[in-house]
Amino acid sequence: MNMYAYIIRRLLYVIPVLLGVCLVIFVLFNLVAPDPAFILLGKHATQQQIAELHHELGMDKPFFVQYLDTVKTAFTFDFGYSWASKQNIWQMIKAGAGPSLSVTGPLFVISNIVAISIALLVAFYRGKFIDKFFLILSIAGMSIPSLAVVLFGQWFFAFKLGWFEISGYENGFPDFIPYVILPVILYVFISFGGDTRFYRTVILDEAYQDYVRTARSKGLSELKVMFKHVLKNSMIPILTQIIIQIPYLILGLIFAESFFSIPGLGAMTINAINNSDFPVIKAMTILSAVAFILFGVITDVLYTVVDPRMKLK
């Protein structure tokens, strides 16, 4: 099948997915989420004010009309204004994307490089001391709650040793750098265990294949076998694992942003949930859904590049 036709067909899936997403967020907002009027109007709100606000926000329209409004938003990407901050939502996203990416970008690159390199190393030395050492380190990384890592990291590295900023953020390059180093390091450690174990398993699966034995019997060096054959052939699950992380880069790190006072999209989303700020919740959910679909398509296309045996159907 022609690659372009495949891409177009996959992109068309966006339509039913977005309709479904709209339905889910609409139902959740109307059935589960608390009434935003009580948050927006404060402790002295009267019944009349609540009714007026419902009218202003369009919450007194029939459900079907409200659902259509949500669908319209999803397909036009016109998210409007936040109910809580009254800011234009696209401006809020633009302002939050930079701080989020300044943490998630380096974290994504470093954590994957570290995890793949160590996975290759431990696969190469499987069963030896170095493999066992990283196994223990990985299990420790996976077992310690991320909250404990962050609390200890802030206290020890930033407060006791004074190597990094405790929290905060400055906009602009390179001003933001001192504020993102510590969260990046701590989150590399937090994600290290799971990622390394996953990549090690993938690489070892490949390392026991017949063609690897053939390569070795031909007299190729272990380095060449690992990098040229094993790594290349392990790329399908590695690519999937890497690309699936990309939409999360855009969404930001909710917990880290709160602890390190980083004004990113994660913190913005959490605020919106706390304030029942439906337009912002809607915008972030729709953008996430679209990002997942887009990166799913990119992953499929990349499969054919790294493995010519793969065909797009």
Place this chain on the structure above:
Amino acid sequence: MRNIFTTVVLLLSAVLLSSGCTKKQDVNEKVLNLVSPAEIKGYDPIQADDLYSGREISKIYEGLLQYHWLKMPYELVPNLAESMPEISKDGITYTFKIRKGVKFQDDAAFPGGKGRELTAQDFVYSIKRLADSKNQATGWWVLDGKLAGLNEWREKNGKLPASNYDEEVEGIKALDNYTLQFKLAKKFPQFMYSLAMPFTYVVAKEVVAKYGKEFINHPVGTGPYVLPIFDQGKKITYTKNPTFREKLYPSDASPELKHLLGDAGKRLPLVDKVVVHVMKETQPAWLKLNKGEIDYYSVPKDNFASAIKDNKLTPDLAKKGFILEIAPALDVTYTAFNFENKLFHNKKLRQAMYLAFDEKKSNELFYNNTAFPAQSIIPPGIAGNIKDYLNPYKGLKLEEAKKMLAEAGYPEGKGLPELKYDIPDSTVSRQSGEFFQQQMAQIGVKIKIVTSPWPEFQAKVKKKAVEIYGLAWGADYPDAENFLQLFYGPNKSPGANGSNYDNPEFNKQFEDAVVMQDSPERTAKYEKLNKFLAEEVVAMFGVHRQSYILEHGWLKNYHPTDLHHDAVQYLNIDTAKKAELLKNF
């Protein structure tokens, strides 16, 4: 390939070296570093219904009146008003003279970008803006039903596509550029307090018109600091307003605050820059305080034991020059009964439950034993609180509680249905819910804990969908009316009376008391009402909390306060002392 790798590593190293891993503080700069433990909702005075937004708004906007910085109990003094108002004999008409020469901050909304002079018309506009139902102001309650003709204006204009701000309202008139007159719908002496609240701060019509919906993020006031734009970030930086009028640090003080007169007569504000760090998590804020990066912070619950022993600072902190400030808050915590449920009309049941509750243990568990037991609803520091009064139904008296429960018709809790106890879903609320459950179990009262996120919890109270619930109330202004109204019948849910208590006799006495000017007679009436509510056990009053705040030795003029939203302009930094003390960190 190797060359590319080397170049990338070198470039990264250069960037890291040039930016550094930490930023150095400039100790010679007079900068205040403060913490806001909650997100700021924006800078529209009419929406300033939370303490933290109120504090930020007050750095930029001002009102007619303010609380004297160095007087306790709280005392109203003129701010944008030239003097205190002239009040007509019938207590209905208040006439203010506006201070001349006050300028709005420079902004593109004004011709040539230069802020114009403040006039009485600006107050008329700002009050109407608060009343305009299209603005959905959270602060409307302060004037609801208070000014002659304003509710009618609100109702009429609410139905129009655009509100008519030129239409005259009897209750608020600009007699000339510098004379403003309020006419009340009925006597209400607490009206004066509303003029010191952020809701009634003055805004300029041109600025509202220019920024429209985004006015909330473009603050332009007459106050001591400027903030060109609010971007909802985690760090808000204010700079001194270059056109701020000549306003001086007070030269008189209450005896307990006389030590803060060091800057008397100096021009305000005293520091050049204020940086507010929005930090919801307590650990990073506590670490920043201990590193000297913020100037004061409330001691977090989890750090209390390591910072304070016997109401004194630990030697470690004292050595670093920290000062501990302990101040009672104007608040009360309480467990409310919903009187819509006939079960709670049984006074003996309410009294039995109160007698079974161990408030000493509760204070120890949830407040590190730092709070005052609340004998009634009005906190100390507000006229109407009865000094040395002991509520006969407060404190653990199990045998008496059991006897009372039997008299209520439920011996050992038999025949009493399981009662739902609603609380917000935070960890501490959950713990306090479980404690309440244990306490009631001692006399056979079964409690089911129901947790909900805070907005949903609020919604349930407003919809009367609760049986018993726990809450705290902080003063909006220092008058007993603000507390007693929580049990005033016409304020039933969705109003502030979430208990839905409605006693015609209490309502009448309340109405009589609140229209009186501050006087010994009014205080006596407030005390009577206060005692009545306490002994009726309309709610199980818990504690009046205290603030434990740690400030650095270099911070000058600070004292903890609940109602001085505009405190920052009085604070100062001793830069030499800061440089000296920081050597110990």
